[in-house]
Amino acid sequence: MSEAETPSIDEAAGVEGSAEAASPSPELLHGVPVSDSRGQVVLHPSRDEYVGLVALLRESGYWICVDLCGVDYLGYGPQRNLPAGVTAERFEVVVGILNHTDRTRLRLRVQVPESDAQVSTLFHLHPSVENPEREVFDMFGIQFKGHPDMTRILMPDEWIGHPLRKDYELGAIPVQFKGASTRR
C-alpha cells in the first residue's frame, strides 16, 4: 500500500518564501504551502495560483491529471490539516496529478468559499477534467470558469439542488413517469 515516494520538500523549496508578518511562514513547495497527509504530498494553492501552478507542474512533467473531485466540509468536526496561511472554506476542489518520469503523485487542495463557489477550469491544460469538473458542478454546485460545457452530467438537466452537498436533504423522492398518473 505504499504510495509514490514523495519528492523531498527541501530541494524544491528554493522558491522565494516571503514570510508574511502575521502568520508563521509555511513550508513551500512550487511556491505554495505544502502539507503532508499520511506520507502523501498535498499542495494548497489559492484560487488565483491554482491554474498557474498546474500549468507550471505540467511543464515540469506532470502530464496527466488523474482525478478531480469536490469535498463539502460543512459540519466537519475536527481541525482540518491545512498549513499556516491557508484559510479553510466550505468547499474544496481536490486535484490529483501524476508524474510518470519520477513516478510521483501530487495532490492539490483548493479552498472554494460558499459565497463565491467558482474556480477556473483546468480544461485548457488537461482536457481530462472535462467530465470530473462537470461532476463536481453537478454534485456540489461549484462553477468552473471557462469550462466549455458546464452542464449537469449525472443528474437530469432539470434537477434542483446538488446532491453531495452536506445540507442536501436526504429522503424519498416520488418517482415520476412521463405521462402516467401518479395515483396507484
Place this chain on the structure above:
Amino acid sequence: MTDTDLTTMNAALSRLTSDESVLRLSETEAEQKSGYQAPTEEGLGERMIMNMGPQHPSTHGVLRLVLELDGETITRSKPVIGYLHTGMEKTGEELTYLQGATNVTRMDYAAPLFNELVFSLAVEELLGLEVPDRGQWIRMLMCELNRMTSHLLFMATNGMDLGAVGMMLYGWREREEVLRFFEAVTGLRMNHNYIRPGGVAADLPDGWDEELSAILDVIPDRLAEFDLLMTGQPIWRERLQGVGVITAEEALSLGATGPILRSTGYAWDLRRDQPYLKYDQVEFDVIVGTFGDCFDRYAIRLAEIRESMHIVRQIIDKMPEGDYRSQDKKVTPPPRARIDESMEALIHHFKIFTEGFKVPEGEVYVAVESPRGELGCYIVSDGSSHPFRMHIRGPSFVNLQTLPHLMKDAFLADTVAIISSVDPIMGEVDR
C-alpha cells in the same frame, strides 16, 4: 515508457481543446436538433444528428451517444451518461467503514474485488494498519483472477459486438471457470465483499491450490482457441486495425489509463510503477501496443490474461502461511469460537458490526491498477466510523472521454467496435 516531451504534449492539447470532435449539446438541445440538419453558414454541410442508446445492446449497459453524422462518417459525438447513477458516493457517507466495501463492490461490477481493494487500502492507510503477508497475497491472488474474468468478459462482449457471436459463449465459459473458484472462496460469484479493511473475510478453502491449478491448466488452450478464432482472422483484423486510433499524448491529456494508454506504446502500469501489495515480489511484463487502435487494445487484454495467469502461478508457489487478516482488535471481529464462550467477545463483535470502528481524521488518495486503468479512492475522515467523503476515481468514467476523439471521422459501423474497445462499465461510470 516512451519519451514524450512538452512540444508533442502541447500539440496534442491544442488538437483536443479545439473542440472539433466533441458535440457539446445538452440533453434537451440534442432532442430538439435530432434528425436532419440543413447546411449552415459556418461552413457545415448537411448533417444528421442521431441518438444511439441508452438501450442499445452494444452500449454495455446504459451508455447513450449523440452522434453528428455526415453521411456515414461521424464528425462529432458526445457520450451522455447518468442513467445508472444511484448516488453511491453519497451512500458511502452513510455506511460504516466495514459496510463500505459492500457499496463500492457494486460500482465496477466486472471487477468488484478491485473496488473492495482500493477502498480497503485507503481505509488502512488512514488507520495506519498493516495487513499480514498472507492477507496481502490472497488479495493479490483474487485480484489477478478478477483481472482475468474481467478481460474474459471483454473478450466475450467484444466478440459479440463485432459479430463473432460464438465468442460470447466462449468468453463466458472461461469466465465461469474462475467465477466458480470465486464462489468457493468468497461464497459469491460477484459483489463479494471479500476484501475488507484489515484483510480478507475468510481464509482460502482447503485444496484451493489444486482447484486453481486445474483452472490454469485449462485456460491456455482456450486462449489459443481465441487466437485461432479472432487474432489471426482477416475479418477480425479488418474490423479492428486502424480503427479508433489515439496517440500517447492524446491519451495522457484525456486522462486515459489502463489498456487504452498502454495500447499507444506508453508503458504505465501501477502494479510495476507504484507497487502496492506484493507486486514487487512477482515477475510480470507490462504489455504495450504500438498503434493505439482497437486491435491493440484487444491484443493487450488477451495478453494480460496470460500475464495474470503467470502471476497467479507465482502466487500459488509463494503463498505464505499466517493470518489472513489483521489481528488488531479494533477493526477485526473476534473469532467465531470466542463468541460462544465470552460475553465480552460477543459485545465486541456486536459493536464492530453496529457502530463500526473509528478511523482517525485525515484524507488520503490510494490508487490501484484495475483491468480498466487507474482506480482511485479518495477518503476524507472526520474521526467517526463513517467516511466524511468517499470518492472513487473510476477509470471508465475518465476513459469515456476518449470516445469522441476515437470516433472522429470513423464510420458509423465502427462505433460499436470503438465503444467495445474502451470497455466501459457503466456501473462505475455513473456510480
